[in-house]
Amino acid sequence: MTTNGGEALIKSLENEGVEVIFGLPGGAILPVYDPILDSSIRHILVRHEQGAGHMAEGYAHATGKPGVAMVTSGPAATNIVTPLCDAYMDSVPMVCITGQVPYAAIGTDAFQECDTTGITMSVTKHNFLVTEAADIPQIIHDAFHIATTGRPGPVLVDIPKDIVDPGNPRSAMEWYEPSGPQLPGYNPVTVPDPALVAEAATLIRAAERPVVYAGGGILKARGAEALRRLVELTDIPTVTTLMARGALPDDHPLCLGMPGMHGNYTAVTAMQEADLLIALGARFDDRVTGRLDGFAPDAKIIHVDIDPAELNKVRPANVGIRGDCRLTIEALVEALGVDVVDQGIDRAPWKQRISGWQERFPLTYEQSAPGEALKPQFVLEKLRDGSPRDTIVASGVGQHQMWTSQFWNFEQPYTWINSGGLGTMGFSIPAAIGAKVGMPDRTVWAVDGDGCFQMTAQELVTATVERIPIKVALINNGYLGMVRQWQEMFYDERFSEVELGRTVPDYVKWAEAMGCEAIRAEAPEEVEPAVAKANEINDRPVVVEFRCDEREMVFPMVPAGKTNSELLVDPSQEDQPR
Amino acid sequence: MTAERFHTVVVKVENKAGVLARVAGLFARRGFNIESLAVAPTDDERFSRITFTVDVASAPLEQVVKQLDKLVNVVDIRELDAATAVERELMLIVVAAAPERRSELLDLVRIFKAKVLSVGPDKMMVSLSGRPDRIDDFEALLEPFGIVEIQRTGRVALRRLDSSAIDETPEVP
Numbered sequence: 061m062t063t064n065g066g067e068a069l070i071k072s073l074e075n076e077g078v079e080v081i082f083g084l085p086g087g088a089i090l091p092v093y094d095p096i097l098d099s100s101i102r103h104i105l106v107r108h109e110q111g112a113g114h115m116a117e118g119y120a121h122a123t124g125k126p127g128v129a130m131v132t133s134g135p136a137a138t139n140i141v142t143p144l145c146d147a148y149m150d151s152v153p154m155v156c157i158t159g160q161v162p163y164a165a166i167g168t169d170a171f172q173e174c175d176t177t178g179i180t181m182s183v184t185k186h187n188f189l190v191t192e193a194a195d196i197p198q199i200i201h202d203a204f205h206i207a208t209t210g211r212p213g214p215v216l217v218d219i220p221k222d223i224v225d226p227g228n229p230r231s232a233m234e235w236y237e238p239s240g241p242q243l244p245g246y247n248p249v250t251v252p253d254p255a256l257v258a259e260a261a262t263l264i265r266a267a268e269r270p271v272v273y274a275g276g277g278i279l280k281a282r283g284a285e286a287l288r289r290l291v292e293l294t295d296i297p298t299v300t301t302l303m304a305r306g307a308l309p310d311d312h313p314l315c316l317g318m319p320g321m322h323g324n325y326t327a328v329t330a331m332q333e334a335d336l337l338i339a340l341g342a343r344f345d346d347r348v349t350g351r352l353d354g355f356a357p358d359a360k361i362i363h364v365d366i367d368p369a370e371l372n373k374v375r376p377a378n379v380g381i382r383g384d385c386r387l388t389i390e391a392l393v394e395a396l397g398v399d400v401v402d403q404g405i406d407r408a409p410w411k412q413r414i415s416g417w418q419e420r421f422p423l424t425y426e427q428s429a430p431g432e433a434l435k436p437q438f439v440l441e442k443l444r445d446g447s448p449r450d451t452i453v454a455s456g457v458g459q460h461q462m463w464t465s466q467f468w469n470f471e472q473p474y475t476w477i478n479s480g481g482l483g484t485m486g487f488s489i490p491a492a493i494g495a496k497v498g499m500p501d502r503t504v505w506a507v508d509g510d511g512c513f514q515m516t517a518q519e520l521v522t523a524t525v526e527r528i529p530i531k532v533a534l535i536n537n538g539y540l541g542m543v544r545q546w547q548e549m550f551y552d553e554r555f556s557e558v559e560l561g562r563t564v565p566d567y568v569k570w571a572e573a574m575g576c577e578a579i580r581a582e583a584p585e586e587v588e589p590a591v592a593k594a595n596e597i598n599d600r601p602v603v604v605e606f607r608c609d610e611r612e613m614v615f616p617m618v619p620a621g622k623t624n625s626e627l628l629v630d631p632s633q634e635d636q637p638r
Numbered sequence: 639m640t641a642e643r644f645h646t647v648v649v650k651v652e653n654k655a656g657v658l659a660r661v662a663g664l665f666a667r668r669g670f671n672i673e674s675l676a677v678a679p680t681d682d683e684r685f686s687r688i689t690f691t692v693d694v695a696s697a698p699l700e701q702v703v704k705q706l707d708k709l710v711n712v713v714d715i716r717e718l719d720a721a722t723a724v725e726r727e728l729m730l731i732v733v734a735a736a737p738e739r740r741s742e743l744l745d746l747v748r749i750f751k752a753k754v755l756s757v758g759p760d761k762m763m764v765s766l767s768g769r770p771d772r773i774d775d776f777e778a779l780l781e782p783f784g785i786v787e788i789q790r791t792g793r794v795a796l797r798r799l800d801s802s803a804i805d806e807t808p809e810v811p
């Protein structure tokens with residue numbers, strides 16, 4: 061069948077099972093937007109290309125399927141660099157199609173030309189510059205294969221205009237179905253080495269104070285069920301990192317919650333005191349380890365990762381296993397055989413120490429006095445309790461992100477979507493939109509900061525027009541709160557360029573102007589009704605502005621450069637014996 | 639430069655546009671310190687070979703190799719330490735050679751089995767190929783004459799054959 065590159069591109073995307081593309085057209089990608097009209101694929105027209113990228117990420121986080129974004133050349137390509145880097149840092153499967161100037165014009169500084177593959181080389185798992193129309197079906201197939209296998213990540217395909225423009229002879233081609241990926245240098249290993257699994261099992265059997273350090277890789281491998289079996293079989297307390305919240309339900313007796321810079325005391329301290337850390341799909345990020353030379357000093361390390369470059373990168377492993385997290389956890393379960401109780405292992409002393417920490421150092425905050433501004437933690441508790449249990453939550457970056465991760469009760473995997481590695485302000489609204497598109501029957505809340513909101517709020521227009529009824533809880537503390545906290549704690553309360561003001565912009569008017577229902581809550585008794593009202597509205601997006609106390613700080617905290625043993629607890633717990 | 643500090647790595651890559659930029663970009667981004675780098679086609683036109691020497695004080699060799707392996711266009715990686723590698727390099731050098739010092743220079747050329755490529759009134763162009771350490775030695779001995787211009791290719795390397803003792807017989811008496 062004779063066709064052209066543009067039609068072949070859309071057909072290739074259909075063949076990959078793509079249901080939705082987040083994008084915005086322009087000159088170089090224009091010919092591809094014509095066949096979209098006749099395609100079964102839904103296109104969502106964003107208001108800024110950064111929005112398209114984060115929507116694709118949100119979609120991927122929520123569904124496990126690759127998100128797809130399509131934008132034009134030059135400024136559109138540069139606008140999507142941030143989401144690509146975000147997806148790269150958090151291993152999010154995503155395919156981004158960018159238009160490019162005609163092949164012959166590349167290198168001439170043509171209108172809206174930029175070196176997209178050059179710019180994105182270091183923030184993508186791989187990228188392609190397509191030079192012939194006939195390569196399109198194969199390259200699209202390869203791109204999806206790379207994005208979704210091994211350690212997932214973003215892949216960019218840059219396509220010159222002439223090869224997709226039916227008016228140009230260079231676009232003519234014969235259609236074909238690729239028979240498989242053609243990537244001689246790409247062969248991810250997923251099955252773990254049984255000998256190493258056996259070694260790991262031996263370490264697990266011998267450990268007295270083991271902790272499972274569960275990372276985002278477990279969710280990427282869809283391995284939450286396997287994780288649960290492993291920890292129940294071995295009776296091992298488990299921390300879930302910022303990228304793995306929900307991998308083990310927060311109300312599971314073995315779940316200790318989030319470790320790291322703003323982790324809870326028990327999760328942080330259990331890792332510090334452990335004699336064995338079983339790191340599953342985690343990468344010893346500095347926000348988890350604190351000062352590295354003081355991190356978990358007595359722990360042996362079992363490290364499982366699909367990406368062998370993660371093994372021994374930060375902390376040398378006693379047993380490093382290259383493999384898919386789910387397959388490796390299943391192999392471990394098999395190798396361990398009978399449960400620990402039958403092996404005569406007594407976990408009680410270790411678990412008693414842990415429950416002692418849990419009793420002395422729960423997450424806490426001081427309730428606001430009458431007439432004072434809302435406490436953000438209180439807002440999050442009410443939001444959590446007033447929303448369906450399977451609600452998907454996407455957050456921005458800052459204090460509100462940490463409070464959400466701390467105070468939400470994650471009962472299911474794939475319900476928490478945030479920007480961990482890159483820490484991208486403005487992530488939440490577009491990510492929530494993408495999640496809602498992928499999971500239309502679920503309630504999706506974006507918990508956003510006032511600083512973040514001002515970076516990507518325009519996508520609420522997209523949400524209204526495209527009928528994607530997400531909800532936004534805006535934690536308006538009038539400040540770039542996380543930066544304010546660092547200035548308060550480490551710069552002698554010298555506040556420099558962190559005040560945003562609480563009343564300008566008027567968020568209610570702004571939200572209404574974008575077609576959203578808008579609610580403002582300022583007093584504690586207004587919070588619950590506002591949440592209830594928002595949860596009832598399902599025909600358009602809702603923004604609830606919570607006017608919050610700017611003085612509130614996130615605790616516990618490991619100050620930068622300190623070891624995790626130097627964790628600062630909530631001021632009310634300072635006198636507790638550690 | 640000690641043998642332990644510098645490792646030679648031979649990478650077979652797909653012969654596609656931009657592959658060298660990917661490899662070089664990776665070195666820069668991860669802070670790998672590269673001593674020398676040579677790129678050449680292979681007998682199979684689908685692939686090229688990149689031979690480079692990395693300072694393993696800048697990053698553990700394990701990380702260098704594993705990060706390279708993540709590049710989709712990298713097909714095969716071989717690490718060669720000094721004991722397993724046969725390494726060669728080519729140097730072109732222009733040395734100041736006033737008539738009264740010429741014979742002294744030619745002695746060195748003869749001892750090292752180098753070649754005189756051209757001679758000017760007060761300069762001489764010489765080439766030498768061989769083991770990189772020999773080239774270092776030769777360069778050092780030419781230094782006092784005054785080096786006008788120098789070009790070295792960077793080393794290329796192959797794994798030593800099992801029975802190749804002859805291969806590394808000293809070339810200098």
Ligand SMILES: Cc1ncc(C[n+]2csc(CCOP(=O)(O)OP(=O)(O)O)c2C)c(N)n1
Nearest residue numbers: 458459460485509510511512539540541542
């Ligand atoms: C794009 C971007 N710019 C700057 C930062 C640095 N930064 C981290 S948190 C933060 C403050 C965020 O303010 P806000 O959205 O109001 O959240 P809050 O901390 O007040 O909850 C800033 C500026 C960042 N993470 N991302």
Ligand SMILES: [Mg+2]
Nearest residue numbers: 509510539541
């Ligand atoms: Mg704020």
